[in-house]
Amino acid sequence: MNPTELVIVLMSLAIGTTTTLMSHHWLLAWIGLEINTLAIIPLMTKTPHPRAIEAATKYFLTQASASALILFSSTMNAWKTGEWTISLLSEPYTITLSMALMMKLGLAPLHFWMPEVIQGIPLATGLILSTWQKIAPITLLLQIPHLININLLVIMGLPSILVGGWGGINQTQLRKIMAFSSIGHLGWMIVVLKFSPQLTLFNLSIYVLMTAAMFLSFMSVSSTKISEISSSWPKSPILITFTMLTLLSLAGLPPLTGFSPKLLIILELAKQNTPLLAMIIMLASLLALFFYLRLTYVMILTLPPNTHHSSVHWRMTKTHFTTAIFNTMALLIFPLSPTLLLIM
Numbered sequence: 001m002n003p004t005e006l007v008i009v010l011m012s013l014a015i016g017t018t019t020t021l022m023s024h025h026w027l028l029a030w031i032g033l034e035i036n037t038l039a040i041i042p043l044m045t046k047t048p049h050p051r052a053i054e055a056a057t058k059y060f061l062t063q064a065s066a067s068a069l070i071l072f073s074s075t076m077n078a079w080k081t082g083e084w085t086i087s088l089l090s091e092p093y094t095i096t097l098s099m100a101l102m103m104k105l106g107l108a109p110l111h112f113w114m115p116e117v118i119q120g121i122p123l124a125t126g127l128i129l130s131t132w133q134k135i136a137p138i139t140l141l142l143q144i145p146h147l148i149n150i151n152l153l154v155i156m157g158l159p160s161i162l163v164g165g166w167g168g169i170n171q172t173q174l175r176k177i178m179a180f181s182s183i184g185h186l187g188w189m190i191v192v193l194k195f196s197p198q199l200t201l202f203n204l205s206i207y208v209l210m211t212a213a214m215f216l217s218f219m220s221v222s223s224t225k226i227s228e229i230s231s232s233w234p235k236s237p238i239l240i241t242f243t244m245l246t247l248l249s250l251a252g253l254p255p256l257t258g259f260s261p262k263l264l265i266i267l268e269l270a271k272q273n274t275p276l277l278a279m280i281i282m283l284a285s286l287l288a289l290f291f292y293l294r295l296t297y298v299m300i301l302t303l304p305p306n307t308h309h310s311s312v313h314w315r316m317t318k319t320h321f322t323t324a325i326f327n328t329m330a331l332l333i334f335p336l337s338p339t340l341l342l343i344m
Helices: 003-022 026-044 050-081 091-105 113-119 123-130 132-142 150-166 174-191 197-220 237-251 259-271 275-300 321-332 334-343
Strands: none
Touching: 003 026, 003 132, 026 050, 026 123, 026 132, 050 091, 050 113, 091 132, 091 150, 113 123, 113 174, 123 132, 123 174, 123 197, 132 174, 132 197, 150 174, 150 275, 174 197, 174 259, 174 275, 197 237, 197 259, 197 321, 197 334, 237 275, 237 321, 259 275, 259 334
């Protein structure tokens, strides 16, 4: 893909998301989501490989089905209420619109497309799909939390946390592990959406930061499998150390950045007299903690077969400034959590 085409595609992604963010009208929001979907498909098929074509096809069919459901539900709602306003929804169509947006996000049990799609596309496109493409649907959900049924949020959020932990345990592909990690984090966001939309937005910001740091680190060492990342330590020890800490931050271990949204969500659920739900999602998050710790063990505490005498390569892998910035922010923002919450 030449630079001109790349700029056009990236501008289309930005325009699609911005259109959805600025809209107060379901039709305009739908147009923004469609621009987003169509703009990322050329990035998926940038390398003409059968897996990439298959991933793009799966992504297009899933997103087209969700978009059709959004358009149908918003049209029927406008027919019933006489308004296209996002915040004005009647009861039957709130459920279908919410489920369509959750299908776009990849929440369980509508998650089956996500691991397969991310596995079939390059790491750079996987970064966009896991971060930027989540912003528009979650923004629409953040505008209607008072209308969404709490039972629907729990039914979608709790299985997502379980699937995100259970699905990543036996994976050897880093992109699939990041896909299941994304499903689990989205489950945390959806569970607390009804009680505190501000916490959902805060969790989304921290998630985007940590996921971007992980993908940029994998791109820096050109690793897509666990077996490849196990041999990355001699290439760049400092980068792999930061990547290991970022993984622990994704797992939500203190005193790293990823601990703050989980702690605040648990406190909010306990405050809302739902201690059972808080206990279940804490136990479910232990599944995800297992495969995060497994990854860190492979990265740091194992040595690959080595035929030469030097334990470290003489030429270090070049680390880009962006990768360093994102890894540092993903580790050190924890003390700024109260300030960020006040801003949001």
